[in-house]
Amino acid sequence: MNVPIKAFVRWALVLTAMWLAGCTTYVQTQVTAFSNWSGSDATRTYAFTRRDEQQNSIEQTTYETLVANELAKYNFRQVPEASANYQIAIAYSIRGDTVTVRQPIYYDPWPMYGPWGAGPYWGGPWGGWGPYGPWGATGYVDQSYPVFTHALQIRMSDRKTGRETYKVTAVNSTGDPSLYQAMPYLVRSALADFPLGNGTVRTVTLPVDQNGGIANETAASAGANERSVTPAPAAAKSVD
Numbered sequence: 001m002n003v004p005i006k007a008f009v010r011w012a013l014v015l016t017a018m019w020l021a022g023c024t025t026y027v028q029t030q031v032t033a034f035s036n037w038s039g040s041d042a043t044r045t046y047a048f049t050r051r052d053e054q055q056n057s058i059e060q061t062t063y064e065t066l067v068a069n070e071l072a073k074y075n076f077r078q079v080p081e082a083s084a085n086y087q088i089a090i091a092y093s094i095r096g097d098t099v100t101v102r103q104p105i106y107y108d109p110w111p112m113y114g115p116w117g118a119g120p121y122w123g124g125p126w127g128g129w130g131p132y133g134p135w136g137a138t139g140y141v142d143q144s145y146p147v148f149t150h151a152l153q154i155r156m157s158d159r160k161t162g163r164e165t166y167k168v169t170a171v172n173s174t175g176d177p178s179l180y181q182a183m184p185y186l187v188r189s190a191l192a193d194f195p196l197g198n199g200t201v202r203t204v205t206l207p208v209d210q211n212g213g214i215a216n217e218t219a220a221s222a223g224a225n226e227r228s229v230t231p232a233p234a235a236a237k238s239v240d
Contacts, residue, residue, distance in 0.1 A: 027182075029172040029189035029204045033196035037166050039085070044074070046156070047081035049089050063090060063183055067154060070191045084159050091153045092186075094179040099147045105139040149173045150182035154190055166195055170204075 048068075054060045067090055068078050081087070149171060156166040170190035172182060189204035196202075 033168040033200045035198045037195040041075045044076045046086040047084035049087045152186035
């Protein structure tokens with residue numbers, strides 16, 4: 001029987017795209033914290049400090065606002081630098097990569113019924129054999145997808161002594177090339193349950209809605225080394 005291989009390839013790619021779409025329901029962020037924290041609520045005043053290249057950056061100001069909003073939940077107050085007890089520096093980056101996934105191609109023993117199967121005698125849209133046919137995969141196709149790794153580091157230091165008191169790094173990977181879209185997840189994940197113990201490494205899970213923001217729903221259940229965070233609205237989308 002002459003089988004249209006191109007049709008199978010297209011169908012495999014459709015299934016792969018559907019599967020990948022389902023995987024974007026949640027964003028998982030790897031968080032690593034180092035802590036020598038001994039501050040009290042009364043001393044939680046801070047000012048942001050910037051490197052020379054960050055001084056006049058609107059992007060920097062935008063990300064600092066996200067961090068400030070999250071810190072406010074832990075009784076931090078932003079004040080002029082001269083009266084601040086802590087200096088906070090933030091750094092961020094994005095790196096693009098490509099992931100190749102090998103997908104199986106399945107043989108349809110009843111091509112006359114079309115790609116969905118047809119007819120009342122074959123058990124619904126997949127036909128009588130199900131979506132994979134009776135004999136399993138007949139070949140494979142490699143499909144490449146872009147993946148972008150976003151990273152955020154928040155570093156707190158005693159303003160008078162310069163001693164580092166807290167440093168946390170958050171990293172996640174998604175198919176979205178926008179660092180700005182990833183930043184709300186990075187910030188909330190990095191500062192969840194502040195302060196973490198020294199040397200803490202864990203995964204924080206946040207749900208995503210269809211528009212790429214943080215959804216108004218309960219996050220996925222977390223394991224022993226995972227943390228689910230109560231959702232909050234993401235910032236509006238902008239062009240980098």
